[in-house]
Amino acid sequence: MSKTMKIYPVILSGGSGTRLWPMSRAHYPKQLLPMVGDKTMIQETAGRFSDEKRFHPVMVISNDQHRFMVAEQLQAMDQPWSDLILEPVGRNTAPAAAIAALRLLEDDENAVMCLLPSDHVITDxxxxxxxxxKAGAAADDGRLVTFGMTPTRPETGYGYIRQGSALGDGIFQVASFLEKPNRETAEDLIAAGDVTWNSGMFLLPCRIFVDELAKYHPNMVDACRNALKKAQRDLDFLRLDKESFEACPSDSIDYAVMEKTDLAAVVPAEIGWNDVGAWQALRDVSPLDGKGNAVVGDVMLHDVSNSYIRSDDGSLIAAIGLDDVTIVTTQDAVLVSSNEKAQDVKAIVDRLKKDNRSEAVHHKTVYRPWGSYRDMDEEERFRVKRIIVKPGEVLSLQRHQHRSEHWIIVRGIAKVTSGDKTFLLNENESTYIPKQTIHRLENPGKIPLHMIEVQVGEYVGEDDIERLEDTYGRVE
Structure with a gap:
């Protein structure tokens, strides 16, 4: 970037990553998981911008459902972050970019943002x-810059960018954007040598981007302005106005601006990039053994080659006599596929959604802003959970119409409100919450609270919760 330019990083975190099911789920998608290393993918992305001399604090645009998990993961990093903007509905990347640009322009008329997804791998x-x-030099000249990845194979899963005339050292005009090709077309594109993969990453002067978007989609910019103008602060979050943002057209940056503007430029790059869009892509960025296998977790192999095998639930996977397969286990699901067909896992997710099965939406362990719970057993009229509450956290003041609850403390200390009484429970102590009793659970201690909850009643579904007060704004 230029010597005087300080970049505003903007991370888009709205996807669900269905092609990495069963690990990635709608309520806990791949960007919130440690898919490659010890850190989650969104933490890895934010960490690229830790140099405070070169970058402003990171801004994140997320959906409402993931807000507490995103905030918690950002807070766990020794790195400042700025706004966490919540979209009430998904409207693709162009409106998200417009919201980010308009927000940055409120504080800095010369803001330049680096816009990128939260779930890509960059190893270099x-x-x-x-x-x-290089992109900074083009942005200084008023260009809207996209980053093109140097192709290594005739990939049919990516879009392509054809380079035009040179604008400077390693900077080119964009001649055209090309849709995901078939195999033969991809081979021809690679042979031509003037194309890159479309990475979906951009360096954008905010004022110029907004002006160009307004030229082609004025209604989109108007809707985004209204959504931002009427936005409300809520804890660590900036909530866009729902009615205004719902009125915004949905479109990608490429379609809305980059394919139309005369200001588009591309910087070809080799940065160890991978969009981790499928299990085979994850194998490509993982360490391999002598037979081409990527192995994660408790796995034993005999005569296995060219495979990705991952145990994410602590159970042992023993595989024998296999080649070119993907095997992934979680607490409630097992995926077995040929590598060639692993991208088709989306068809399984679609079937799960159609059948209204929970495996499409969340894991056996469900995360909440106060901690998590895991279903241990459930049949008609009863349900058993293991609940973990983080130190200092508190659940909503609530009641249930159709079930009573038995609470057994197995680790830590609990502060319990039940009706008009408030009392402490220690390890190996219990209490009974009759149905329709107003109650609340808190962890006043310094270690996580672990509790077994036994629900009994005519209905034990998760929607039998009437919240009366809530620290996290979930009272409707």
């Missing part, structure tokens, strides 16, 4: 920074 950070410097 020095080359990424070099590409940013």
């Amino acid at each position: 950070l020095p080359s990424f920074n070099t590409a940013l410097e």
